[in-house]
Amino acid sequence: MDQDGGTPILSVAGMRATIRLNRPSVHNRIEPEDLRTLIAHFAAIDADPAIRVVIITGTGRSFSSGYHLGDLASRPAAEVTGEASFEQMLEKLENLRAPVICRLNGGVYGGSTDLALCCDFRIGVDTAEMFMPAARLGLHYYPSGMVRYVSRLGLNAAKKLFLTAEKIAAPEMLAIGYLTEMVPASELDARVDALADRLAAMAPLAVQGVKRSLNEIARGQFDVPAALLRAKESQASEDLREGLAAFREKRVPVFKGR
Incomplete structure (x- = not known):
């Protein structure tokens, strides 16, 4: 088995679908091949009318370290164009028919901060942290991601996160509206389950x-x-x-x- 795990895993139980990012040794970094897998998972969810709620989470201690940018300089258009770009994958996530809960089991970084913003609810552990390093890397972010940041978090928070690349901890994530709810790790599953059950009953x-x-x-x-x-x-x-x-x-x- 690949020590990095593999592509994201989809499981369905009754009215609930769960997608689990599955590369724990690299903090669930999203690889280019994961984009097609995620898009296929979203299509399967939308095609099943029995599914009323979706949960996205990570394997291990982190939610996700973001999209793999290692060779971005050699593929300058990869993030915003192409048949299965990162931006296109997030657009499909945001437009999923059923409501989506992001189960933030740990830190969330880079492009995965936008992945979480595509979800309708974000319940995170009180030890979570986040940062958006685009400016520090010399990258101008793609348009839809900036729209989500501003519309969800407000202009001041978006400027702080994008322009300073400053890391913030869970209490501030809650204060700016990034987290819907902050909980101790011991309560994470119970709170996610309670919200999922409530949404499925609507x-x-x-x-x-x-x-x-x-x-x-x-x-x-x-x-x-x-x-x-x-x-x-x-x-x-x-x-x-x-x-x-x-x-x-x-x-x-x-x-x-x-």
């Missing part, structure tokens, strides 16, 4: 539609007619009738995604 058509609309708003690309169409479709859904009936009858709703 009406999937409503959750997925609202997620898409909110992401469009954050990018400044809100498609109002499409959002209104999704709203009308939800009003005609079996799930809405079930939700209203459950509310009246004071019971837990059972949604079927239709």
